[in-house]
Amino acid sequence: MKFTTKAIHIGQKPDKETGAVIPPIYMTSTYMQEAPSQHKGYDYTRAGNPNFSNLEETLAALENGKFATVFSSGLGAVTGLVSLLKHGDKVAAVNDIYGGTYRIFNRVFVNFGIEFINVDTANLSAVEEVMKQKPKMFFLESPTNPLLKISDIEAICKIAHKYDVKVVVDNTFATPYFQNPLDLGADFVMHSTTKYIGGHSDVIGGVVITNDSEMKEKLDFGRMAIGLNPSPFDNWLTSRGLKTLGLRMEQHAKNALEFSNFLKNHPLTEKVFYPGLSEHPNHEIAKKQMKGFSGIVSVEFKLSLEETKKLISSLKIFTLAESLGGIESLVDHPASMTHASIPKEEREKIGLKDGLVRFSCGIEEHEDLINDIENALKVFSK
Numbered sequence: 429m430k431f432t433t434k435a436i437h438i439g440q441k442p443d444k445e446t447g448a449v450i451p452p453i454y455m456t457s458t459y460m461q462e463a464p465s466q467h468k469g470y471d472y473t474r475a476g477n478p479n480f481s482n483l484e485e486t487l488a489a490l491e492n493g494k495f496a497t498v499f500s501s502g503l504g505a506v507t508g509l510v511s512l513l514k515h516g517d518k519v520a521a522v523n524d525i526y527g528g529t530y531r532i533f534n535r536v537f538v539n540f541g542i543e544f545i546n547v548d549t550a551n552l553s554a555v556e557e558v559m560k561q562k563p564k565m566f567f568l569e570s571p572t573n574p575l576l577k578i579s580d581i582e583a584i585c586k587i588a589h590k591y592d593v594k595v596v597v598d599n600t601f602a603t604p605y606f607q608n609p610l611d612l613g614a615d616f617v618m619h620s621t622t623k624y625i626g627g628h629s630d631v632i633g634g635v636v637i638t639n640d641s642e643m644k645e646k647l648d649f650g651r652m653a654i655g656l657n658p659s660p661f662d663n664w665l666t667s668r669g670l671k672t673l674g675l676r677m678e679q680h681a682k683n684a685l686e687f688s689n690f691l692k693n694h695p696l697t698e699k700v701f702y703p704g705l706s707e708h709p710n711h712e713i714a715k716k717q718m719k720g721f722s723g724i725v726s727v728e729f730k731l732s733l734e735e736t737k738k739l740i741s742s743l744k745i746f747t748l749a750e751s752l753g754g755i756e757s758l759v760d761h762p763a764s765m766t767h768a769s770i771p772k773e774e775r776e777k778i779g780l781k782d783g784l785v786r787f788s789c790g791i792e793e794h795e796d797l798i799n800d801i802e803n804a805l806k807v808f809s810k
């Protein structure tokens with residue numbers, strides 16, 4: 429079965445009881461038992477709910493995986509993964525990791541004895557040196573947020589497996605439509621389903637997908653024991669959004685490419701970051717492991733910090749807001765918004781300048797997105 433057919437049919441069978449074509453929302457905290465411990469597979473919604481199971485089935489299928497566990501958020505999914513570890517374990521990660529993941533390791537899990545190490549994944553021998561320290565897990569993101577760096581997922585998984593390190597790929601930016609890390613050797617794929625998978629900026633959620641049944645059991649246990657469960661309604665909304673993921677991603681990627689091509693030739697542009705441009709330093713690896721390059725474009729302008737802030741506040745179609753991956757276009761200033769939790773020295777070390785602007789190209793018509801930035805830039809043209 430092809431991607432969009434799977435997205436519409438797997439885990440989304442008509443309701444057996446009533447024939448409702450779309451599975452209903454099971455807003456219930458608990459379930460009737462015929463006799464103590466005799467039930468139909470569900471006993472309490474913190475532990476499970478049909479809306480979780482439906483979405484898990486669809487997401488596992490779309491990532492070419494066997495099992496999925498849904499969580500309350502992307503960071504809930506990270507917490508679920510950390511529940512597989514214990515005091516004294518090390519976790520290594522790409523140095524350009526999502527700000528919230530950086531923060532949860534450095535400010536929360538460090539207090540529970542989990543050591544967090546960062547490495548530049550462009551340097552495979554540095555990656556191997558880190559693997560020799562035997563971290564339990566390696567967190568990879570490709571493309572990264574907001575610099576859109578690409579790591580060679582297959583090569584890194586090979587190195588990790590030599591040292592028995594499990595690889596987690598945060599696939600939020602690429603989505604299962606454009607990239608399937610399990611096929612490239614990853615042990616776990618995670619998503620913030622808040623972004624492209626939900627796709628409509630109306631729900632927060634997360635998921636971990638794996639082929640390992642023992643890990644699936646432990647993730648379900650961690651979710652239940654810690655209380656990392658999502659709401660049934662949120663999962664129903666996510667299932668609704670997921671059906672059009674393929675169609676949306678085609679339009680996001682087309683818009684991002686048109687937008688990048690316009691900006692790379694604009695006199696006020698210093699640098700455009702988009703893995704779909706042939707001048708992107710990792711374009712060849714991106715082409716090898718991705719079917720498309722998604723909808724995020726980051727840009728440095730030849731403007732002062734104050735001018736940059738003025739520019740992004742004056743856009744009419746791009747809304748200034750955190751988050752990304754929704755149908756509407758959003759613009760973000762990482763240094764003061766999404767990535768403010770990373771200290772300035774750390775940000776500069778990885779190349780995240782204070783003037784960088786991140787655009788999440790929505791599914792509007794690309795001409796309107798280009799007009800919006802073109803008009804906003806006119807104010808600064810000399």
Ligand SMILES: *Cc1c(COP(=O)(O)O)cnc(C)c1O
Pocket residue numbers: 501502503504526528529569573598600601619620621622623632633634
């Ligand atoms: C947003 C995001 C997260 C965190 O997800 P939440 O749903 O906000 O908790 C994790 N990783 C990436 C790449 C993200 O963009």
